[in-house]
Amino acid sequence: AFLVESLGVHNRAVSGLVVALAFFASTAGQLAAGRIGVARSLPLGCAALLAGLLLLAGALYWDTLALVVLSALVGGGGQGLTFRGALSAVAGTSPAGQRAAVISMLFVVAYAGISVPVIGVGVLTGPLGLEGAGLVFLACMTALV
Known part of the structure; x- marks a missing residue:
């Protein structure tokens, strides 16, 4: 929605x-x-996630497609580093008899972590607009990283 509403990018392929x-x-x-x-x-990975969030904040503030693309690349790379690192750390330190349960819980937390912010942005979009809701989301995520 941001690409269409704020950047005027109507091409769905983009x-x-x-x-x-x-x-x-x-x-x-x-x-x-x-x-x-x-x-x-x-x-x-956490540093890259933070950099990706800041790039996305810049994209929201300055309405710049290049910053959206950079934030996708940097943030995506950071997500990959942190997720694989977390999965490896959890798998490596969990007792063998509990490893499956612990890894399953990591996935539950990860899915909640990607779902709750999306719902929050959706709720805030009405009163704050898409860009305002996005900036609130980015501030919260930056505080967590």
Whole structure:
């Protein structure tokens, strides 16, 4: 909606490409996490997530497509690094008999973490508008990272 309403991008292929870039960057981050190790992937991933959030805030503030694309790439890479790092850390430290349950709980928390903000932005869009709701979301996520 932001691309259409704020940037005037009506081409759905462009919207799809931005989303695809985030997923591809996440995949690259997950692959990189295997090479750089858990101890480095978690802090580097968090730093990349923070940078991606700041780029997205800039995109919302200045209505700039290039910043949206950069935020998808940087944030996606950060997500991949942190998720693979967290999964590796949890799997490596969980007792063998509880590993499946602990990893399942990690996925529950991860899915809640990506669902709750989307619902929150949807609720806030009415009173604050899409950009205002997005900036509130970004401030909350930045505080968490």
